[in-house]
Amino acid sequence: MSLRRVEVFAEGRRVGGMGVGCGGTAFPYPLSIEQDAVERLLGERLAAVGGEVRWSTEALAVRTRDERAEVDLRHPDGRVSTVRCAWAVGCEGAHSVVRKQLGIAFEGERRPDLQCVQLNAEADWKHPYHRDRSYFFLERGASLGVSPRPGGGYRFFCFTTDPDPALDGPPGLEEMRELVARAAHDPGVRLVPTDPPWANRARFQDRVAASLRSGRALLAGDSAHLWAPIGGHGLNTGLRGAHNLAWKLAAVLRGRAPQELLDTYDTEQRLTAHKVMREMRHNVLELPPTALTLRGMRLAGPRLMGSERFAERIRTMLSDLAMHHRESALSEGGAGDRLADPPVMVAGRRRRLHELLSYGRWTLLAAPGAPLDEDRLRAVTERHATPVAVVRPRLDPGMERRLPSAALVLVRPDRHIALSTDRLEELEAYMRRWFVLDS
Template sequence: MIGAGPAGLAVAVGLRQYGLGVVVVEKEPGTKREVRASVVWQRALEVLRDFGCAERFLDRGLQLRQAEMYVRGRCVGRHPTTAAGTAFPQPLSIEQIAMESLLAERLAELGTGVRWSTEALGVRVRGEGAEVDVRGPGGQKETIACRWVIGCEGAHSLVRKTLGIGFEGERRTDLQAVQINAKAEWKYVCAPDTTYFFLEHRTCLIASPRPGGGYRFFCFRDDPEPQQEGPPGLEEMRALIARATHDPDLRLVPTVPPWFNRARFHDRLATSLRQGPALLVGDSAHLWAPVGGRGLNTGLRGAHNLVWKLAAVHHGWALDALLDTYSAEQRAIARDVMRQMRRNLLELPPSRLTLAGMRLLGPALLASEGFNRRGQALLSELPRTHRRSALSTDAAGYAGRRGLRAGDRVPDVPVSAGGRQRRLHDMLSYDRWTLLVDGAAEGTADAAALRRSAGRYALPVDVTAIRAGRGHGSVLAPGTMLLVRPDGHIGLRAAAADRAALEAYLQRWFVPKAGAGQ
């Protein structure tokens, strides 16, 4: 593993949970001293739960319940950020400096540390393995032989460049972001669960509360002086924030550690995230302007997608083709995020026409239940699917049916199992697949046959009969089974009696146990 940012550490944690030996090298001397990314959305919190560290993130962060919108100094309404169908209804304000520390702590609990101050110098892929040349903190060089090499080292990825993988895209023009962490003396209420949005011509200022007090002031604006380098000064930020908030008496006190930053962006996506035993994760695989705070969150989702597939192939449970679906699925997610964030009118620097429209229509939109529901879905990332993946199959008779489809994430809703009331996600686990069967099939010959079919293959799978709670019948319709992946997405949707569909799916992706009859 090359790189110990959040995505790299998450991959290492997940692989250790699956029992794989991991070596993590990082050229920096330790976890970040800069605060950097600052929000974890609901789907990424579910990812962190599967990696065993969501609770410690919640202990260090602030849960955000709403955003308050201002257009040219006028409040046009509030947007709730709470989402249903998850154990983590609110997004979390927590800075990257804390995220990396907590992930490194979790990795250490699993018996692996990071080799800090160790730089990767060269990568060679050879057959079913790789070699990585590194230079340690004392200047000593060595070569590490490995079965897999994973590049998590950012935009200038050595792994990606060595393999000649394209990094397609372009530079964003006339867009910059300037940031400061500061406590503010201003005319607005300092609410630790409320993020403020201030829209002015060619300026979108976001003020998000920080766990240590004060706010992260993050401003997307035009770029009249592209040659200007270096972070903004305190007076530049004070003047910008005062103008956007219509508060000329505003005072700022920078936090400790200080965080001033100016950034410009490229939108880029690797042409493939896998080449044999080499894989790309996080900014090594995709990057874009941090509109919506999607970069780190998408990287964590990629780690979550990759780990269980790599572990299944490594342990001999699955055919190699399963690992190829990581590249296809994660690239599709990245393309969707990139496209959506290019149309994000709430965060990109608005034109005069956009401002006029927001001022006129904003109050009605923000009072609309439908608009808020769509906004909550987009922010939380809970509805993102893998429906187009080769790994997603709706069996005969199920294509086009309403309700959850193959590729969808299973929501965390009340269910009944074995006479007990449970949450559905309590029935799932990141270390196995789960075959959910309509509760009416419990104890029947069909259920027994499904267990026998699943038991012929090497992958760990649990067969569970459930009944969805009132109002959630679309999760598992009567007479249906759902084969749920370790990451909570549906692999197969079929009739509960359709043993042939289950066997065809398992045979396509997985390895039979030794001596298992077909």
């Protein structure tokens, strides 16, 4: 279910509201989706491509050799066996056995004096229900988010200073009701937990693994990085990382790219993780506010929330569309941004640019009319085992500024720009470095 708007209140007074939809993408709105639904969708996709989840099977140990990895498994019947595989990816969460066994440090620290309590519930209160609208209520030491959920009712999630670090277990109904009453300035609020009920209390660590690769083993998701999930960036960043890793792993496994390609996953994902963590440490909408923040919100909030620039910053932060890999060894000549997705004409048909891309190959955008030696271009792109599709999209007038103004723009399978150049020699040199010759 799509979320289109957020309304913000500080100390009981409405500060403003803003649309959260982003332009320039076929998927403009944040999606409210529960983790079990994400898990089901991933499981279905895995089954469709011939994979299988073996539930209740525990990884006990991992070893990496020159040519393979070995993982000791304990099966549901208690039997222990060893699987040998070309690569092992540890995505077993914060307490990752793979990370510990490889001796990779989990650098960072506990996040002191911060907790998040959550409850799924219907609410009888003074705020109208809209299935596409979230609320934020900022109060001294508590930031309450209220978001409509797919099964009905709301997810109430409240970041607060930690009243008692020894307090364990999910919050009770009265604890949540009191928090909502205080933050939303609605003393008469009634909450009715959803069926089945769901409530949770969490405290956090801010940590990034010192390396995401050790020989034949890699780390992804919470086993690689962890922070307070402010702004909904925990699972999202893990999935972006898996998306970054999967095509690289496939290319190396098929002998189409050198192993160094996997090191670019390490640098790109670790830089992304550090960036997300830095931004989330200063998120004024979700961190429990101090008296000073609240005063600032009351005085400057209405103007800020009405400002298109501020709204655009929030939308960009929420969507991650501006996340880039400019510092990566894979990005040359200032490249690394996610390719924009403007409407284009191809062979007389109107399409979105991203419809011409594919996760299974690279794409070379050749500017129509650019003076290119076509025979040489074909020879360069067909010399390697890596599939590269050459496309010549014609942009609508006024859209030119959304793409690099080069004759050749090479796009990675994950839609990030690898290289933009006017010179075929540069394209040739790039491919020589990262692609393996077709044998």
